[in-house]
Amino acid sequence: MSTPLTVGNSRVKDARKLSRRSVRTERRLFLADGPKAVEGALSAVSHSGESCVVEVFVTPQAAERHVDLLAGADVTLVDDRAMAGLSDSVSPAGLVAVCRFIDVPLRDLLVTSSPPLVICADVRDPGNAGTIIRTADAVGAGGVVLTGHSVDLYNPKTVRASVGSLFHLPLAVVPDTAAAVAAIRAAGMGVLAADGAGELDLFEIDEILADQVAWLFGNEAWGLPAEVAALADHRVRIPIPGRAESLNLSTAAAVCLYAGARAARA
Missing domain, CATH: 3.40.1280.10 (SPOUT methyltransferase, trefoil knot domain)
Known part of the structure; x- marks a missing residue:
């Protein structure tokens, strides 16, 4: 198992910027936080027909809890502090997906x-x-x-x-x-x-x-x-x-x- 990324990692910092609407709009990317959201995102496609999910950040503990849910996903391990920075939840569930916009005309x-x-x-x-x-x-x-x-x-x-x-x-x-x-x-x-x-x-x-x-x-x-x-x-x-x-x-x-x-x- 690879070493979890920390809060100072550039990829984590880049994903955290999606908490701002202006960045989401510019990149047409957003964050989906928690197992239900990630599960839905993994089964969805964007308007262009691509997979909705770009990447899933997950803590080692959450990766063990959600093995079936994450099967086949592009998973990146992060530590707890990094997850706290990515999650909007008071008590993070340990997994956050970077997703493409899914709205349609x-x-x-x-x-x-x-x-x-x-x-x-x-x-x-x-x-x-x-x-x-x-x-x-x-x-x-x-x-x-x-x-x-x-x-x-x-x-x-x-x-x-x-x-x-x-x-x-x-x-x-x-x-x-x-x-x-x-x-x-x-x-x-x-x-x-x-x-x-x-x-x-x-x-x-x-x-x-x-x-x-x-x-x-x-x-x-x-x-x-x-x-x-x-x-x-x-x-x-x-x-x-x-x-x-x-x-x-x-x-x-x-x-x-x-x-x-x-x-x-x-």
Whole structure:
């Protein structure tokens, strides 16, 4: 077994720079931290068709724990201090993969994916974005589109919150929300905006939910601006019979997506 690289090694230093968005964007590389993320990355391919994973950094202890997972991977041993510098986690699991970007152009996503789709408009919190991707994966959604000023898809917290789902379904990044919604509608899908003041009750629209739809979710703090909500075919509210003022964004997304999954199976 080779000697583990230390925190001062140039390759480790180079990989650590991917914690900065500007470097990730320039190199089109990002870090996937932990066994679930690395497992997903090893089974994924980039938009160009290459293997998603460039290299896996792993501690000797983690290499012994995850022999099957790492079989056939290009593995580089690092010591604990080097791993602490590469990992965004408080308690590193001992393996981090350097990965190629995996997002695809929206036009490609629309050709290969089936409804439902998820549109995240100006979703800024990386935990919410990652959790929505994970939920979309769980319900069998056809893809997730991040629009406007949404968080960086490859933010370490987004990647970690997706728990590997980032690598399981098509993802697109579109700066213009209106253009993204227009393209999705042109592909034959209705667009439903999740809105606390929506005219439709989520529990009373099974016929609409069972059709080909895309869900539009807005920012954590201010929701969907009127001009963005107006892009949708319908605005849908989640009934709240209790005393809570509202639901967390990722919770609301899960309720909407599972209501759609139930209606589609009915």
